[in-house]
Amino acid sequence: MNVSLTDMGGPMMGQSNAMMGQGQAMMNAGAMRLSADQATVPHGTVSLLVTNAGSMNHEMVVLPLADTQVVGTRPIGADAKIDEAGSLGEASKTGGEGAGQGVVPGAASWLTITLAPGRYELVCNLPDHYSAGMHTQLTVT
Secondary structure: OEEEEEOOOOOOOOOOHHHOOOHHHHHHOOOOEEEEOOOEEOOEEEEEEEEEOOOOOEOEEEEEEOOOOOOOOOOOOOOOOOOOOOOOEEEOEOOOEOOOOEEOOOOEEEEEEEEOOEEEEEEOOOOOOOOOOOEEEEEEO
8 A cells, every 4th residue: 555745845746846835834724745645454554655745744543533533633742743552553763664853855764554344544743734634544344
């Protein structure tokens, strides 16, 4: 499964780089994206190749999603990040698997995990990235 991380400096569907420089207001308007090439995968071992097509560091964290929870609505703390409690893993190491300091622009990371049936939220949890739109749902059947 492939996951793409993009921001104002990288390719975005329907977005123009002419908006760059409008700062936090644009970030909060969904100026960043985390997208997966599959919305549903079968349960079991799942490998996620995470590519940073943006202009700044990003990461991808896998969090369980409760039945009533809506993607993109987790509370954001004073550090401009969400709580990662219950995380099943992350891809944030440039050129390697697992945790690190973020994936640099143009590079990739990966994560191989075993997922039970359910709903999960894939997020970038660097400061302000979640609120800027870097989240998507993954359903495991």
